[in-house]
Amino acid sequence: MTQALATTSTSVSTARLSSWSLLLNNRLATAGLIILTVIGAIALLAPWLPIPNPNTTLPANRLQPILSDGHLLGTDHLGRDILSRLIWGSRVSIAVGVSATLIAALVGSLIGLVSGYARGTTDNVLMRGIDMIMAFPYILLALAIVAVLGPGLLNALYAIAIVNIPFFARNVRGITVGLASREFVDAARLSGKTHAAILFTEVLPNVLPVIVITMSTTVGWMILETAGLSFLGLGAQPPQADLGSMLGEGRRLLFTAPHVSIIPGLMIFALVMSINLLGDGVRDVLDPRLRAGDLTRPLSVTRVKRKTAPAPVEASDAILDVRGLETSFQRGRATVPAVKGVSFALRKGECMGLIGESGSGKSVTALSLLGLVASPPGVITDGTVAIEGEDVFSRSETGIRALRGAKVAYVFQDPLTTLHPLYRVGEQIAEAITAHQRIGKGEARARAIALMEQVGIRDAKDRVDAYPHEMSGGQRQRIGIAMALANDPDIIIADEPTTALDVTVQAKILDLLQNLRKERGMALLLITHDFGVVAQVCDRVAVMKDGEIVEAGETAELLRAPQHPYTQKLIACVPELGQGKAFLETVRPLFAEGKP
């Protein structure tokens, strides 16, 4: 137990170390940290710096301009040294802003923790209270509180802290609710710990990152808002000054001596800016989702960067001819191939199955054919895809778009996420038509209804105005197929079209695809992990493993005499009805090897 603890603590410290280095890797955050450190150090050292007393008035020396003798930043209307007041004012502003943040963080987090942990009535009462605070426009409540407490720096601090409590309470509660039902909390409860002990020793450490993120993103605001209240004359009262009240006093001299008000404003700006830069950096480091850096915008066509010059397309009877296709993903600086040298051909009217387990590269292969792999991180690194005797990747973007949905259409796996949730299904089908054909809105709609009827949707006239979420899974997939049929394509690429559906619906959708193919003479590339499906519809099949085709051939032959051990395993994995326990016994030895 002690050993386990020791290892976790070292891993925690290395995690911290890497967080620091991550933060310092962020140039903007580093810049923020440096500016903030300089401002903070000067403010802290104010009493020992060789600067005049900020409150010594000398009316004879009033309103000296910047760079005047003995007053680097000039003097204000009472002859006080502005530089000195700026330093002392920053000290007050930072102290007030940070204190307000600490108070808001302490109270807000406590409310969030208790609320999320206790749930029930406590949660309800606390959160409705928080909602009430949030129902006020942000600064208005602060004004109301100052109205009650009376103007003053401390009262402004309380007011700003109170209006910021909800941000902490809500964020912390959100995380706590999730944590409170986790096993380690249950374990702590069973071990007899009190609720308070669980909250502070088990829950709080896991909530800390959220509190830190919220603090780093709100402290800038709080400095700004307390300065604002002082500017209005509701915060710091003379002779005490923070940056806001300096600005407020200087405002009266705006036309005669603008530097008196401009300088403190510039200081607030520098301070808040550096805090925000640092805060963004802290958030990026502590929020794992952003750290992964996967929120990049995918391009309209996958990037093509082939290692070798593409070979000229050879004439063949295939309508789709894939040679040596290699698609890779960029992971940091490394490029990891997901599809390695895949070659296959599809003839007119033929159905070919591409089978493999998840992660075998079959979907990436399918998406690569028309450059639909999300890029970044995807890159086509080698090979050619010939459609109609021309290499797809040598085409322009417009040229590839002209193929998409016209010559080659896709049917995707989960129609709930692949149909647009905010457009009616009829509109989505009609849009597929008008993308490639010049026809009017009315005709497109009529054709959409006809297509819906063809894919077996009853009452197509009524359903055409339905939204995807109003349909069943099977119906949605029929819409997906109708959309694919919109322009009478030569090839349909169906990527696991039945995986998200019930078994009975699966069979119907497969029948539908099969019938349509025969009626219209389309070629079908069917991506699946299920040999049962392949056996039912495919003429030929290619088996993929780890990004490579390991075996290919006529379906019947391959099923009868599979050569590759992986193919044998996949075939064995298709259970037969009533086989029962015997199924497990036949499958088990196939997967026994390689296990400890």
Added chain:
Amino acid sequence: MGGYILKRLAYAVPVIIGLSIIVFGIMAAIPGSTALAILGSFATPENVERVNRELGLDLPIWQQYFVWVGNILQGDFGHSYILRRPVLDEILERFSATLILAGASLILCSIFGILAGVVSAVRQFGWTDRIVTFFVLIGISTPAFWLGLLFILIFAVQLRVLPASGMYAVYGGGDLPDLLRHLILPAVTLAIVATGVIARLTRAAMLEVLRQDYVRTARAKGLDERKVIYRHAFKAALVSIIPVIGIQAGFVMGGAVYIETVFQWPGIGAMLVNAISTRDIILVQGGVLLVATTYVLINLLTDVAQALLDPRLKT
């Protein structure tokens, strides 16, 4: 849709009741304030007691609340003893000025924020994105009240192209072009921060949506990139942008407090600041209640707009 709006309206009622309790509670926490405000230097203990009795301030606190709410429902927000006029008259007059200012700002920040955010997402990591990100950072770090002063110095003092303060010219003016001229500087200043926030969140929302499966479907259909981005991605992103605009409406109404003070715009924010200095509590009470209620209604509108856009929310 009608049912949904009714439901949301019903939900707003307890919120407004809660607001009224908070506003009343805060103001009631100040002992003898009203009497002190009325009596000024005549505030002997006997006089305070007499005024309290006359105004019903000696009743139990919950009774006072009901009297107060009852009066408000009849349009009686009380009487400002400092301004010597009914609170309702004052706050309505002031409120219309604030609505003009805040409304103009909200339009500005919505248009420019969304535009900047979308362009920034579409041209991610390009120079447009960098420039937008840079300005967003400056925007959200700048004290608006300071920026207002800078604008006055530049545009009113140096360039002399726009008026420095007020809502209408003192002599002449009073028409719409005059109002617009006076509106430009305060509205732009007030919009800057909100523009930054909206741009930032729009960019994030667009980047999130652009990776969704249905955007890939739109591409697989062969739609051109403009349609993919503006018809498919943008509409979906708008669902999460609308509530942000609602929240910014609150920030803009709050920020109006500073901007109205800087530009001497005769709005409710400047009125509140003055009222707090003069301890005119009844005026503060009425003003805060009015603005807060408006904010609740704006949030209601955002919810309805969101439901109009996203049929899945209409339940």
